Amino acid sequence: MGVRPIDIWEMIIYNYIDLPFNQLIQEVTMSPRGKKLNEQMRADAMAKITKAALEVFAAYGYHGATMEQIMQVSGLSKGLVYHYFPSKERIFFHLVDSALEISRNTWKDALDSPGTAWEKIEKLSENIVKTAFTDESSLYSLIMIQAMTQEKGIPGLMEHIFQHLTFYNELLPLIIEAQKSGEAAQGDPDLLMISYVALIQGLALFLLNDDEMKKKVTPEILTYVLRNSERST
Known part of the structure; x- marks a missing residue:
C-alpha cells in the first residue's frame, strides 16, 4: 500500500514540529529524512498515476483518454499530476517505457541463461507465461498495441520504441x-520470430478479461510456432 498524503504530513509534524518554519522547510527538502519523505511521496504519486493511466488508456484509447480522467481515477490533484507529467503524451510515453522495461527484463533473463539455443527459447516462453498474462501485463500489451498504431498522433513515438526494442532481435540467432x-x-527465421511475438501479443490482448483461459496458456503453446513438428519429444 502506498503512503497516504496524511501519513506524510503526520511524519513531517512528528519529526519537525519544534523547528522554526525556515529550518523546517530546509529539513524537509534537504535533510536525509526529508529526502526520504520526498522519495516516498514521489513513488506513491507515480504509482497512482501509472495505475490510473493504464486503466484510462486501456478503456478509452490514446485519443479518447484525457488528463482529467486520469486525475479522477488516480485521486490526485491536478497540480500534482501535472507536476510529474505536463501532458497526456508524456504519461503515455512513460507507460510505453514501463512496458518495454518489463519485456526487456523478461527476455534478458532467458536469453542470458545457460543452455542451448532451444533451451533458451523454452526458458523465454516460461518467463513470458509467468509475466505476460497478469492483469497489469495484459494492459501494458494493450498500451503497446495502441502505441504501434498511433504513430501520427504521437510524434517521435515509433522511433523511440524501435530504439528500445533491440532485445527482440536477440531471438533471431x-x-x-x-x-x-x-x-x-525450417523456414524464414524472421517470419518465425514475428509469428512468435505476434502470438504472445495476440494472446495477451484476446485474453485480457478471461482469467480462466489465461491459466491454460503454457510455454508449449508459445513454442509451437517455432518447434520442428518432425522432432521427437
Missing part, C-alpha cells in the same frame, strides 16, 4: 541455431 540443430522449424 537463437532460432537460426535451433534450426541447425533440428529443434526449430
Whole structure:
C-alpha cells in the first residue's frame, strides 16, 4: 500500500514540529529524512498515476483518454499530476517505457541463461507465461498495441520504441541455431520470430478479461510456432 498524503504530513509534524518554519522547510527538502519523505511521496504519486493511466488508456484509447480522467481515477490533484507529467503524451510515453522495461527484463533473463539455443527459447516462453498474462501485463500489451498504431498522433513515438526494442532481435540467432540443430522449424527465421511475438501479443490482448483461459496458456503453446513438428519429444 502506498503512503497516504496524511501519513506524510503526520511524519513531517512528528519529526519537525519544534523547528522554526525556515529550518523546517530546509529539513524537509534537504535533510536525509526529508529526502526520504520526498522519495516516498514521489513513488506513491507515480504509482497512482501509472495505475490510473493504464486503466484510462486501456478503456478509452490514446485519443479518447484525457488528463482529467486520469486525475479522477488516480485521486490526485491536478497540480500534482501535472507536476510529474505536463501532458497526456508524456504519461503515455512513460507507460510505453514501463512496458518495454518489463519485456526487456523478461527476455534478458532467458536469453542470458545457460543452455542451448532451444533451451533458451523454452526458458523465454516460461518467463513470458509467468509475466505476460497478469492483469497489469495484459494492459501494458494493450498500451503497446495502441502505441504501434498511433504513430501520427504521437510524434517521435515509433522511433523511440524501435530504439528500445533491440532485445527482440536477440531471438533471431537463437532460432537460426535451433534450426541447425533440428529443434526449430525450417523456414524464414524472421517470419518465425514475428509469428512468435505476434502470438504472445495476440494472446495477451484476446485474453485480457478471461482469467480462466489465461491459466491454460503454457510455454508449449508459445513454442509451437517455432518447434520442428518432425522432432521427437
